[in-house]
Amino acid sequence: MSETVVYVPGDAAAIAVGADRVAQALQAEAGARGLALRIVRTGSRGLLWLEPMLEVATPAGRIAYGQVAEADVPGLLDAGLLTGGAHALRIGAPEAHPYLRDQQRWVFARSGIVDPASLDDYLAHGGYRGLRRALGMLPAAMVAEVEASGLRGRGGAAFPTGIKWRTVLGANATQKYVVCNADEGDSGSYSDRMLMEGDPCALIEGMTIAGVAVGASEGWIYLRSEYPHAKRALETAIEGAVRGGYLGNSVLGSGRAFHLRLRIGAGAYVCGEETALLESLEGKRGVVRAKPPLPAIAGLFGRPTLVNNVVTLASVPAIFEHGAAAYAALGSGRSRGTLPLQLAGNVKRGGLVEVPFGISLRALIQDYGGGTASGRPVKAVQAGGPLGAYLTERDFDLPLDYEAYAARGALLGHGGFVVFDDRADMPKLARYAMAFCAAESCGKCTPCRIGSTRGVEVIDRIVGARAVEDRTRNVVLLRELCDTMTHGSLCALGGLTPLPVLSALDKFPAEFGIASDAVAGS
Template sequence: MKVFVSVDAVARALGAEELAWALIREAEARGLPLDITTVGSRGMTWLEPLVEIEEDGVRHAYGPVTAEDVPALLDGSFPGHGPTEEIPFFARQTRLTFARCGVIDPLSLDAFEAHGGLAGLNAALADPASIVPAMIDSGLRGRGGAGFPTGIKWRTVAEAQAERKYIVCNADEGDSGTFADRMLIEGDPFSLIEGMAIAGIGVGATMGYVYLRSEYPDAIATMTRAVEIARAAGLLGDSVLGAGPAFDMEVRVGAGAYVCGEETSLLNSLEGKRGVVRAKPPLPALEGLFGKPTVVNNVISLATVPVIFERGAAFYASFGLGRSRGTIPLQIAGNVRFGGLFETAFGMPLGEIVTGIAGGTRSGRPVKAVQVGGPLGAYHPVADFDTPFGYEEFDGSGGLVGHAGLVVFDDTVDMAQQARFAFEFCALESCGKCTPCRVGSVRGVETIDRWIAGEDMRELVLDLCDTLKDGSLCALGGFTSYPVRSAVMFFPEDFEQDREVAQ
């Protein structure tokens, strides 16, 4: 019997380990030969822990499965969901970056290669001069949130003259409602290694760092092991795959500071300093880690590189909408029936994602707000549901795509409290370098408290939002205005209601 068990952190957090042991014990007791493969997540987290049983070469999904369900599962009496890839949530996706995630053993380099791994790296090695132009042609934009064209960034680093350059992978995925980086690293870490190696060859960098947040112990363990395996196999080291230049990499663990997801703060942290933001310019592409030219890219950006070289820049660019090319792994979270990771071409309207894909709220109550892009993203009302998912489209609706996390709230949410939380979070996580962020966030909490207590503070709050947006050095202070302003503009009744209650 061929069985696949998800051991992604979300599956483990719901008892996947106990389940796997129960499967092994029960199969042994029955004398049933069992071939278990541990895999990452398929992304359908409401089915976790997910068990897949191969029947006639097709994987069938069962989940959530607990250790107590194992006898029924082996009897064949446990209800399943049919072929995994025919489940609507899965069938409707376009999986390019996450093609292998949940399919293969994350730490099997053989399985990785058998499923298309290293094809992109080999293609890139055959024509290194084409790497940067191909990245530009692919239209890939930074998936960490800024949306800057990845190929342009690489070109700047490639053209910089220096004896040492770096590739830094930003895996400090601190935004609430986002987990694509974690899932990719736990489910297909070699694709990130492959992407970083291609980046290194393309720009002339010989060393890479993955800056991974300490809140992800499972991802740290998987990534560290994957780097060791890749090095032992010659994928990393003095000559990439024995055919290319030198490229090696190392995993570095963050220390709980949200602001280190900002690229210059991350670089300071990697250097062993306080994670304080640096003023730009100089751009990290020219003076980055230890003052050397550095590519700083998000996990998803780098893990998407291999498929661009495996299938061609034009293929990747053929997906998407407007200037948002390719696919985006949406992370659907919060109060939803069907949450998880949904990779699709840009362009799907927000309402289709929330209602059609996620099935509305888990509580069954009406959706009131959807925060898109993490704690620094806007709260969108249902009136925004026709906005297509794309960088410019969300910018036009007063929000941002960010790291493509969506957090759904039902009608019990108090938006005045959410606005207060945005300021509170900014105050808590501010690195302290610039005054609007450090002081403005604290004044923001106080001002909203006075508003809730009965005074009309609307103008002052909006003015403070402008100060933060225009005067902060980085996105933490600057974008805190998004959740606050959107809450004030789209949900004014929550602020007035609190005020009336107070009076």
């Protein structure tokens, strides 16, 4: 009897809800029954509310079972799990699931499918076709390909990736670096983590293409310490790439060198800011640098450095494999290609949805998310992390597009959305935004370091005031403070903290004890 392969996610979110225990129970129970079974730990498909979701390889393709607990294992085996047998937890073919069926997966094409520890599996699923094509091109043509794709930074700032690449390519230096920002600290975002755990080879390939394109022989990944599973996945994948000749002194015999190092952070949110990240990589306090000079001119150890986010770099192999035009054909306005959206917080079906730009938040939250987990009405959605605005019903039909969000005073950011039901306490969330900024400020600039602490105090005074005049006076003060932080801070931490604060105030004035006409901003 040949062995049956069962895929169980090794993704951190799946593990957090019991995937390891399910895998152990399955191995033990199969052993006791004398069943030939091999468990492969994959990443997650991104249907996170269904985790632990396991898949069985059958002659008719993979069959998935969702929300499996270890106690379900004997019953599943009784029901014929290994041949895709009927069971209450059976989902069927994962690709046919409505959540996955209409997604267009470019970056997450392999996550949940391949064994992230296996270079062979990566190659069997289209891996390194992008690099092979890239190696046949001149650096300028490679950069032009990225420019033509319309790819923009997926870490939140949405800066055109091709322009960064061109700047680093044009910088004259004996040593240049490619740095991957894997310091994904924003609540509501987990696409970087999922990619690194589910398809780390794609990040390595993307960095290698970037290195060859801009003339950098060294790549550094700065990974946050909260992601130990991603660390192990990357270490294994880097070893595999070195053994396979995809990293080293001559990448695939091209004569071009590319080496990769992995560095771990130590719990500092501000290190997600690119210049603080570079300081941290140099072993120092993660203090933000003034720009200019841009990192592309003087970055890591003062050398020209390309700093890109995980999903940005992991988008590159597919762009080279399928061509920039195919990627640029997707999207909306100046936001081209796909964005892996992340649904989080109080949502019934939380997970990763990779679709072209342009769908509405309403479609995302209702059609994909199924509304709130609590079944109560959606009150607010924070888009783009702790520095992003709170959106309400009125904003839900905006197309997901960088410019459309910016025009509404909001941030699409990395595409993470945190849903709150009608019990959300908006003054408390506004206060939290200021308190978070105070806790995480690097301390270099005054508006952020001092302003955030004053912000907490002013919000406390607004909420605690008995007289309307006191509240109104402090609201004026809060607005002035936010104005100073927005325009006077050195980086996005202090500069964008006013977004959640003011959006909460403007959209829910009554909760701050203010009549709506009294707050109609300056």
